[in-house]
Amino acid sequence: MKEINCNIIKDILPLYVDGVVSDDTKEMVEEHLEHCEECKKEVGLMNQELYIPAEKEVSIIKNFKSKWRKKKFIISVVSILLTGLILFGTFAFIFHYDRVVPYEESLIKIETQDNDILVSHYYGVDYYSVSATHPQTLKIDGKEKNVIFLYYTETIANSPSKRLINRKENRDERDFIFPLGKKENVDAIYYVESDTRKIFNNGNDWSTLLEDAILIWRK
Known part of the structure; x- marks a missing residue:
């Protein structure tokens, strides 16, 4: 049989090792391997697992x-x-x-209780917090007056920490009444629809609040 070139055999070796060649091809490769040590080594390497x-x-x-x-x-x-x-x-x-509750006359009323104590009475369903200043001495229309600034806040939902009840039959009105001080010490009460804490960043100039404040009670 004519000697087969090693390069041709090497191309066939992977198929030979996997056992997918025909019987004639297998016989040809095995005859070549009997005389070619180099190709025999290639087969040995391929058979290693x-x-x-x-x-x-x-x-x-x-x-x-x-x-x-x-x-x-x-x-x-x-x-x-x-x-x-x-x-x-x-x-x-x-x-x-929380955000400031917009003022409505039917929502917030200033009332006088025993011993001439002024209180803020909230008639809404609920609120988150209430803030009020001590009487501030301001010059209004050329006269010095003792003024209180007041505002309420609310949240998107009822605050779980304030025990606010939506049902009227369970409502405790004392939770909606906030004392402001002696009537004799107050000349006017204003509702502000902004956070009064910004005043502290403005040199405690309370007069700046009067421009947008709403007068809700005066002596």
């Missing part, structure tokens, strides 16, 4: 599982923290982000 010791294989699997568990734990912790932050932020915004 990748061997991983059992102990090393178990170690690799354990290491992979350990890393995967750690990764899952970290992902779980991060997910829980993010969920908690989102829920806390939503809760804080709904229940504790």
Whole structure:
């Protein structure tokens, strides 16, 4: 038989090793291998199996599982923290982000109780907080007057910390009455639809509030 070139045999060797060649081709390759040490070595290399010791294989699997568990734990912790932050932020915004209640005559009334104590009576369903200043001495129309600034705030939902009840039959009116001081010490009460805390950033100049304040009571 005519000698077959090694390059041709090497092209066929992978198919020969896998056992997918015809009988004639197989016979041809085997005859060549009897006389060609180089091609015989190629077949030997192809027949070698990748061997991983059992102990090393178990170690690799354990290491992979350990890393995967750690990764899952970290992902779980991060997910829980993010969920908690989102829920806390939503809760804080709904229940504790307050805004000033717009004034309505039927909503807020200044009344006089026993011992000539002035009080602010809130007739709305609920509110979050009420703030009032001590009497501030301001010059109004050329005269010095003792003035109180007052405002109420509300949240998107009822505050769980204020025990505010929507049902009228359960309403405790004392929760809606806020004392302001002796009537004799107050000349006027103004409702402001802005946070009075900004006054402290303006040198405690309370007169600036009068421009937009609403007079709701005067002596």
